[in-house]
Amino acid sequence: MKGFFRFLYELIGSPQPPSETPVYREVIFPNVGLLTLGLSLALVLIFYYLINRAMGVATFNKVRHWVIFLVISAVLSFLIGIWQANSQAVASHSYIYWMSTWNAILGMVWFFLFSIILKRGSTNASTTPF
């Protein structure tokens, strides 16, 4: 699993500065990766199963509502990247922001994928986003 996250996060290049590579590979990538996956899953569950099924809200199932959740997923994913990098006290470098931006994109990708998989279980939003 570490290998998977390492592959995923090094698509944008090696960690910088190079001296922090072990911390990124062993701690930050797996942490950020798992947290982002969990976050996206949670948001999808909230959107499809909490709001649009359990609570039975009927007016929050349009594409624009889904996009709000997509954006929330991106913003929180970005913050997860910054937070994890800072909490592991890595040397500051602009790479932290690149990595977090990449994580925001990944957060949206996860959110989209979970949406596709789980939307059928929703009563009010089974056709959102399409």
Add this chain to the structure above:
Amino acid sequence: MLPSVAVALLLSGCYSREDMNAGGEATRPETEETTAPAPNDSKPAPTTAEAPEQGSAAGPLAQASIFLEVSGSMEGFMPKASGAENTRFQQHAAQFLSDLNRSTAVQRKSYFRIKEKPYADSYQQLSQTVRSGIQQPASSTDIPSVLDTLVSRYYAPNSVSVLISDFIYSPKNAGAIPYISTDVTDALNRAGRSDLAVSVYGYTSDFRGAFYPALKTAVKKINPCCDTDIPYYFWVVGPADAVRRFDALLLERQPAQQAHFGVKYPTPASSLLNRFQNVGSWYYGEKDASKRTAGASYHTVAVSKVSAQEPVEFVVGLDLKTLPALYRDVNYLKPNLQLQAQDTDAKIVSVFAATDQTKNSSGAENLYTHFVKVRVTRLGKAARPLQLTLNDQRPGWIGQWTTKNDSNINQAGAKTFALSSLLDGVAAVTTGEQEQAPVFRIPLTLQPAD
């Protein structure tokens, strides 16, 4: 609630460093929160039991025997009190005796005057002799026989003998001069001590009295003497471990010239430093490098990219506090620190001592007293050992303090007759047949990044 349970499960699987050093407070609450819902998290507590640091024999030394030579040649160092100023020798020797007498790190102290054989004295008597001068000078003492006595009669585990003398060895005739080193070797070797070590500390002092040159071809004695300073020495003789500890306890405080024979030192603490003057693409290659345990040390360099245009530079921090001053001197370290490597052009580019800046830094460099910077532009296809070695080279002062003819000492300056031959004799015993062992060896690994 389903989503929060899912988050909690994911969080509990998170990786976290087991030990935070600086700035860890920010994350600690989170790790505690996240581990709470998953009690089956089998992570060991952060209080990793530290291996108790324990020397082989950390207790006090059993005994130190001080031998002060009181032959006529020493009178100039200890002139009879005449109201004049005392000599630097008197100042220093009295101070040393007092330090030793006070020391709690040596259990038993005995004091001897060396005439033709050692005579037991008390601290007061010997100190008095140093202060107010030699009352009844002995006829010249023969260095090899004194050394023989020390190693055969006063040699004991955890004990040292300290011989204070000018070490002017005058052979019976000119034909015996080439055998000086052999005489010393034979004397030290007679008792067959396998762990024998000798530390030599050299000092100079003003000298007011008759000087008896070793070479008596021109004059038997120079009186009054001398316009120049005259060297004197403390030789610490004993088992290697005891000599090392005695040196550190009592002889490292004062600046002195020094040379060590057969003394073995524990390998000093060392580590690569990944946030100190590092250049290029490399990181710690250790498997647990990401944990960054406080106080951990690293010795593997994983290089992800290197070329002549983009060299890799890394710094190895060394804590040489446990070594004597000789081996902490940057001027000694520069020529004698060497790097043995394979399939690489790794070489030492600089050696420097800690500065106030490094000592006060919050980084790992504050643990180390010296730094060695290594540059690499090329490396092998797989992991290769890299060894940082401090060679045990005869220090340069020995040659400078040696004279072949001391019959005109005022012109020769502060030198001792045949000093290097005497020390050749010592070295022959302590090094034995094998090659000179280095002071320390620090193994490193240089490998391409995976």
